[in-house]
Amino acid sequence: MTLISCKDLGVTLGAPLFTGLNLTIAKNDRLGLVAANGRGKSTLLRCLAGTHEVTTGEVTRARGLRVGHVEQDVPATLLTMTLREAVLDTLSADEQDSEGWRVDIVLDDLEVPEDLRDRPLGALSGGWQRTALLARVWVTEPDALLMDEPTNHLDLGRIGYLQSWLSTVAKGVPVVVASHDRAFLDAVTNRTLFLREARSQVFGLPYGPARAALAEADEAQERRFETDMKQAAQLRRQAAKLRNIGINSGSDLLVVKTKQLKDRADKLEEAARPAHQERSAGAIRLVNGGTPSKALVMLDDVAVTTPDGRLLFRTGRLWINKGDRIVLLGQNGSGKTQLMSLLHHAVGGSVAGVTVAPTVVEGWSDQGLGQLEAFVTPWAAVTERFDVGDQRARALLAGAGIGIDLQSARMAALSGGQKSRLAMLVLRLTAPNLYLLDEPTNHLDIEGQEMLEAELCAREASGLLVSHDRAFVRGVGTRFWQIQGRRLVEVDGPEAFFRDALRG
Template sequence: MSLITLKDLSLARSAPLFSGLDLAIAKGDRLGLVAANGRGKSSLLRILAGPEEATGGTVTRARGLVTAFAPQDPPERLLPMSLYDAVLDALDSEAAETESWRVDVLLDDLMVEESLRSRAVGSLSGGWQRTMLLARAAVVEPDLLLLDEPTNHLDLARIGVLERFLAALPRDCAVVAASHDRAFLDDVSTRTLFLRPAASADFALPYSRALQALEERDAAQGRQFENDMRKVRALRQQAAKLKNIGINSGSDLLVVKTKQLSERADRLEESVRPAHRERSAGAIRLANSGSHAKALVAIKDTMIATPDGRPLFRSGQLWIENGDRIALLGANGAGKTRFVTRLRAALGGGDPEIRAAASLKAGVSDQALSQLDGWPTPWAAVKGSSDAGDQLARTLLAGAGIASEAQSAPISRFSGGQKARLAMLLLRLAEPNFYLLDEPTNHLDIEGQDMLERELVAHGAACLLVSHDRAFVRAVATRVWVIEGRRLVEVDDPDPVFDRLMAG
């Protein structure tokens, strides 16, 4: 029996986000929801949850269905509440009065420290806010649990907690998770819905296998499209010949026949155009200005410490050479951010234990996308970061997915995905030969992650990256550094490290 059924569902904003969507979610389903940024994933979750209406189609819910939705960000009214009270607030007044123990049990299951439970939601990190929103959704014991980007801002240990929590849910509880985290989707999903403006695709497979099936289907449709387009071209050629004959002979019948052939060609072309040909959310391009130096960065055996001087780990003697793509892994609090901060400061000179080659030109992107700070608009950012002329600046921004009408809009209004693509464009314009990237995939959709991976590999630029994105690290890293036991060590394979970090 289906918990919820969608029939011919459509949603349009300024353009169609999806249409003709048929979907049935049954007890126990684990559905991964995949689409580019801004293509309707969050809206579909809100339609499933109830507060948002579709443009067309029907939604049929099972009688008595209990649905719970964990959005990406907490509602403003929850920010002054303690984490504990924000979760308790999800219960009705009677349950909150008599069954508050459910909150305690749930927060224990999610490994929320006692010291965090009394803190105001607004003072918590993004990761702990996500945990609170998950707890609010789960505490009502739903039949259908809806999660919007649940791994954003979580480190690997917290992702491990999340995956174990989902695996331990009652067998008949269905979960729909919209996510750009490919490894997470592979771990938790048994079905995948690729949401598209038309002809959305639903496969009874986890993400990676579903993607392969989708690509095979798209390739087959592409071949069929080419065959059909040959028929369209033949019809148009016949129409053109008849038109010339009709004009020369003055035959009204041939003129009518010409019009019929042209209309038939138009209908055929419209009907066969592939639904999977989607407009990209914007390209990501990088650059590598190159360097003749063999070692771009040389690090002596140095102590990395907290701002107040507490030792975290020793680095050992290290080098970063041309073409190295190094992933830095470690538990939360091990010192990854302090190491990156120290390295970033040292690139400008003045640190006797970390030396950069004279030819090194750094491009830096942190979790907060600080390269956007100080620029009011995308136009100002590109013009202020390069000597690009007006036409080239417009072209660059359009290529990054920022339409002309948005190029002079405040950056503060942009989505996380738009900001991430603009930040990558500014990195490219800096023409670095060494990239220092802290969680670069945080706001990128899967298309953007794939582009960034290809660019880093294709250009051969050296980089040091900190990331909790397991698929990204596997695809990009040529070397892996791990902070373990107050030492920085190099390992050959990141997967055992991922396993240890996720096990907590």
């Protein structure tokens, strides 16, 4: 049974986001929605929910259908409410009086700890805020669920729980989920929509197999494009010959025939345009500055502590060697960020027990992209630190997806994806030989994640990385350190940690 149907759907906001989209959502669908940053995923979800006007086409919903839409951001008006109040606020006044008990049932289903329920939402982590947004929607008992980047800010334990919740508690509800988390999409979807400006593609497959099918379809389209372009070129050559003959002979018939051939060539070229050659959200390129040193960092049983001095773990005796891409594994709160920060300070100064090779040039990026905060604009981030010249600075920023209109805008005007790409550009210009990257895929779309993976591997980059993105970890890691209790130990791979973390 079709619950939501889109016919020739299109939305234009300055430029077309998508056009001619035909899509149906049925009862058992778990649809993954994939597109680059800024290419219309959130807008399409709002169109499906009925909160955004379409430019062309129409969206039809089954009579009486209740659509639940979990958006990315927490409304500012909710931040002063407690988590429980924010969920209760979704119900009508009558429902709050007579059925307020439903709130605690939903919070129990989502395994929200009791001690968090009466805290202000603004005082909770991003992960629990996202859980509150889901609870606000779920308490309304929707018939269809739309989820916009639901794994943002979640650790692996909560991602694993969300996967389980979708397959159990929410089993009978169709879901449309926009996400850049490839492993999550593979775990929870059975269909995939690749949203494009034109000729969006839908496959009845989870993300991984659908991506392979998309590549085959694009290759076939490219072959058709090349064939059609050859045919169009041949038509234009024939038209040119007939035109010359027509001019010399004064034949009106040949002039008409010439125009017909040219029109056929025009139509063929227009129809054959390869829609899959999409505009990139911005390139990511890195460099490896190189170093003669084999051992870049040595840790001699360093104590990693909280800011107030409480011991989290000891490192034992470990090395980061040239060519190592070490992934640091551990639960939230175990001390991953503290170790990253400790190494960052050791490169710039002195930390007891940490030896850094004198040839090390650090490439540092923290979770919140705090390295960009010293600069007012993207232009300043490039020109104040690096001697690149105005023309090259503009070209570098444009290549990273920061258009002319944003290059002198305040940092706050940039999206998360644009800030991430700017941070990677700054790393490239730094020419590091040791990368310290804490959650570098935050806010990056799948294209950006894959570019970052490819660059780290192709440049044979060295460094220490933290990430909850399973696909990224599997793609880039050559060694793995895991925080186990109060010790840091080397393990063979990430899969056992992933299994344990996803089980919660």
